[in-house]
Amino acid sequence: MLSICARCLLRSTRLxxxxxxxxxxxxxxxxxxxxxxxxxxxxxxxxxAQLSDxxxxxxxxxxxxxxxxxxxVASVLRxxxxxxxxxxxxxxxxxxxxxxxxxxxLAIEDLESSKASLLTISDRLKxxxxxxxxxxxxxxxxxxxxxxxxxxxxxxxxEMLRMYMALCSRRGLRPxxxxxxxxxxxGEDRLAEGVIEVETEGAYDLLRTEMGVHRVQRVPATxxxxxxxxxxxxxxxxxxxxxxxxxxxxxxxxxxPNSDYYIDPQEVRTEKMRASGAGGQHxxxxxxxxxxxxxxxxxxxxxxxxxxxxxxxxxxWQVLRAKIAEARQEAREQEIMVLRRGxxxxxxxxxxxxxxxxxxxxxxxxxDHRSGITVHNLDNVMDGGDGLETVMDSVRTWLNDREVEAxxxxxxxxxxxx
Amino acid sequence: MPRLxxxxxTTVARESPLLxxxxxxxxTLESARNELRWLRERVLRDGPAPxxxxxxxxxxxxxxxxxxxxxxxxxxxxxxxDILCRRxxxxxxPETEAYTFQAAKxxxxxxxxxxxxxxxxxxxxxxTGCIALLLHALLAPHIEQLRVIGIDISPAxxxxxxxxxxxxxxxxxxxxxxxxxxxxxxADVLRDDKHDIPTVEAVLFDQGLPACDLLVSNPPYVxxxxxxxxxxxxxxxxxxxxxxxxxxxxxxxVSDLGQEDVFYSRIITLSRKLRPRITVLECGDLMQARRAxxxxxxxxxxxxxDFSVEVWPSGQRDLEENGFHAHDGSRCxxxxxxxxxxxxxxx
Numbered sequence: 088m089l090s091i092c093a094r095c096l097l098r099s100t101r102l103x104x105x106x107x108x109x110x111x112x113x114x115x116x117x118x119x120x121x122x123x124x125x126x127x128x129x130x131x132x133x134x135x136a137q138l139s140d141x142x143x144x145x146x147x148x149x150x151x152x153x154x155x156x157x158x159x160v161a162s163v164l165r166x167x168x169x170x171x172x173x174x175x176x177x178x179x180x181x182x183x184x185x186x187x188x189x190x191x192x193l194a195i196e197d198l199e200s201s202k203a204s205l206l207t208i209s210d211r212l213k214x215x216x217x218x219x220x221x222x223x224x225x226x227x228x229x230x231x232x233x234x235x236x237x238x239x240x241x242x243x244x245x246e247m248l249r250m251y252m253a254l255c256s257r258r259g260l261r262p263x264x265x266x267x268x269x270x271x272x273x274g275e276d277r278l279a280e281g282v283i284e285v286e287t288e289g290a291y292d293l294l295r296t297e298m299g300v301h302r303v304q305r306v307p308a309t310x311x312x313x314x315x316x317x318x319x320x321x322x323x324x325x326x327x328x329x330x331x332x333x334x335x336x337x338x339x340x341x342x343x344p345n346s347d348y349y350i351d352p353q354e355v356r357t358e359k360m361r362a363s364g365a366g367g368q369h370x371x372x373x374x375x376x377x378x379x380x381x382x383x384x385x386x387x388x389x390x391x392x393x394x395x396x397x398x399x400x401x402x403x404w405q406v407l408r409a410k411i412a413e414a415r416q417e418a419r420e421q422e423i424m425v426l427r428r429g430x431x432x433x434x435x436x437x438x439x440x441x442x443x444x445x446x447x448x449x450x451x452x453x454x455d456h457r458s459g460i461t462v463h464n465l466d467n468v469m470d471g472g473d474g475l476e477t478v479m480d481s482v483r484t485w486l487n488d489r490e491v492e493a494x495x496x497x498x499x500x501x502x503x504x505x
Numbered sequence: 506m507p508r509l510x511x512x513x514x515t516t517v518a519r520e521s522p523l524l525x526x527x528x529x530x531x532x533t534l535e536s537a538r539n540e541l542r543w544l545r546e547r548v549l550r551d552g553p554a555p556x557x558x559x560x561x562x563x564x565x566x567x568x569x570x571x572x573x574x575x576x577x578x579x580x581x582x583x584x585x586x587d588i589l590c591r592r593x594x595x596x597x598x599p600e601t602e603a604y605t606f607q608a609a610k611x612x613x614x615x616x617x618x619x620x621x622x623x624x625x626x627x628x629x630x631x632x633t634g635c636i637a638l639l640l641h642a643l644l645a646p647h648i649e650q651l652r653v654i655g656i657d658i659s660p661a662x663x664x665x666x667x668x669x670x671x672x673x674x675x676x677x678x679x680x681x682x683x684x685x686x687x688x689x690x691x692a693d694v695l696r697d698d699k700h701d702i703p704t705v706e707a708v709l710f711d712q713g714l715p716a717c718d719l720l721v722s723n724p725p726y727v728x729x730x731x732x733x734x735x736x737x738x739x740x741x742x743x744x745x746x747x748x749x750x751x752x753x754x755x756x757x758x759v760s761d762l763g764q765e766d767v768f769y770s771r772i773i774t775l776s777r778k779l780r781p782r783i784t785v786l787e788c789g790d791l792m793q794a795r796r797a798x799x800x801x802x803x804x805x806x807x808x809x810x811d812f813s814v815e816v817w818p819s820g821q822r823d824l825e826e827n828g829f830h831a832h833d834g835s836r837c838x839x840x841x842x843x844x845x846x847x848x849x850x851x852x
Contacts (some may be wrong), residue, residue, distance in 0.1 A: 366599075368737075373575075
């Protein structure tokens with residue numbers, strides 16, 4: 088077994104990038120990996136080989152980045168090939184009537200373990216094929232708003248704000264509350280709108296599992312008769328762009344009019360909100376609120392948390408940019424969805440309006456409706472502990488599985504069109 | 506001051522007794538909440554030290570008596586700068602911030618069209634030094650040589666202005682060259698006769714600056730009646746220096762000039778000698794701005810030079826973007842010298 092593997096490895100490195108074409112025809116014992124995905128993997132691995140060749144001669148930052156992205160695909164595909172080959176050889180050994188009985192039983196054992204490992208390898212291969220989300224490497228903004236449920240929704244929104252703050256601090260992600268509004272006439276522990284900025288790069292990818300409507304079921308503190316209420320809190324995860332757009336990739340450079348995320352300053356109305364009447368030396372008001380309105384989409388962002396109008400303006404722009412980028416990205420995803428839907432016959436995406444998770448206090452459980460996971464340590468979840476991360480991890484797996492499904496459909500349609 | 510609705514008072518009292526204290530001065534729940542948060546953040550800035558709750562309560566009590574928040578906290582953001590505030594020196598206002606940004610924008614446009622490499626700025630009645638320092642922060646990246654001179658009659662103000670210079674150098678909001686470029690000097694803007702305080706001309710002569718490119722000023726402009734009759738807020742009247750608010754009465758000088766306008770007359774006369782390309786003067790309201798513009802017209806009546814005079818902000822977009830009320834509240838006068846060679850009139 089060992090010797091076979093070593094030989095295969097040697098052979099595959101010797102033959103290099105020309106191999107894929109021959110191997111594409113190789114029949115597989117892998118039920119999980121569709122031919123369509125395999126073709127895609129071969130295609131990407133070949134691109135990687137080409138790029139590596141070119142990088143051997145001259146350095147090109149763009150090519151290096153792309154090669155880095157494709158690296159995992161190529162290496163996992165090699166592993167997959169190796170495993171497949173060893174299975175084929177074991178099978179031929181079994182079919183050979185000249186094999187003695189001892190070797191025969193050994194081969195059967197090996198075949199079983201090889202098949203098992205092939206499954207995990209093909210799983211990893213699928214994961215590596217998922218294209219990176221365009222915002223995956225960015226820091227993020229997390230917006231929390233109470234939905235249906237009145238006071239109770241505001242209370243729970245406040246608890247969720249604390250939950251995410253605790254989670255981010257525990258993971259060392261540098262969270263800051265940049266906006267914490269409560270409605271007039273209610274207490275400060277009732278959130279009307281909260282925004283957390285998570286400055287660490289890649290935070291968007293980590294937290295994007297949280298986007299959607301979170302439902303809470305419990306007897307609220309405000310309830311006198313002991314009835315259980317159901318309320319909702321919606322969470323938005325938005326990409327956070329650095330202040331200076333030119334440091335970004337061209338696609339994400341929001342200062343470049345050709346970028347998808349460009350906002351024309353002419354289309355944004357700025358208002359400083361001040362109580363009317365006398366101004367200047369006659370009075371000394373401390374208001375510093377700023378409101379921005381993106382006229383074409385009607386998106387409004389107001390910010391009043393800092394004493395500095397300049398700081399409020401910067402934060403408001405950051406949130407506005409994030410909201411519009413997210414909306415545009417979502418519109419694009421929607422287009423792809425429409426294309427896919429014809430082939431798939433169903434919808435696999437959860438939008439921001441879908442109920443994604445329930446926190447049930449009476450049963451002390453937290454259930455995610457996408458992955459179907461239920462965690463029973465609700466206190467730990469609300470403290471932003473491991474429980475919450477378990478849920479988030481299961482959702483990430485779910486999201487990836489949906490991506491893979493979509494990919495299969497896409498490749499199949501592509502091949503049918505050929 | 507309009508009476509607060511009882512329902513608001515009860516909600517606030519239920520939320521926090523500190524908020525009730527702040528509401529007396531803030532008048533709206535929104536701003537009382539903001540101020541409470543800012544105060545609490547300041548008290549807890551270095552972690553909860555023993556006695557922080559008591560300190561917070563005494564701060565709120567001081568605020569309820571009308572003491573400006575900036576004197577309690579000791580500072581006020583101004584652009585990207587942090588301006589230290591002390592009793593005896595006027596607190597920077599958001600309108601002044603808007604005028605400073607506008608002045609910087611206009612002079613930058615003038616630099617770009619004329620291609621000059623050096624620029625001198627004069628800020629009369631500088632107070633905390635906020636205008637002078639912010640102008641340096643905004644202009645320094647765009648010009649090789651920059652000199653900014655701030656003038657004030659109050660030694661306390663000058664001391665604070667210099668501290669603000671070092672304070673903002675330390676926190677990195679000003680570039681290192683500011684320590685050489687920006688200077689604050691004692692002078693009396695109003696008097697040009699013999700006096701133990703030097704005149705502006707004398708100071709500029711000492712500094713070897715016969716002229717300047719940008720002249721800005723936020724002089725005292727509150728009339729004695731406005732100061733008394735409630736137009737001026739209690740907090741301002743009781744806690745901010747009258748010296749920085751109400752111009753002195755000039756006994757023995759026969760003129761039809763109102764006491765609140767004396768600084769404009771003097772500064773515009775001065776600007777005849779200094780020949781700035783752009784002059785920006787803060788005024789109390791639209792009427793005062795028009796009076797200042799009229800003073801400029803009369804002073805330059807016999808001069809063949811061409812000026813453009815505007816009251817800013819006046820367009821709806823400018824008003825909204827800078828948080829100005831459509832009719833009431835402060836305005837500034839912007840006087841630009843039309844010089845065909847140097848400074849083409851921008852659109």
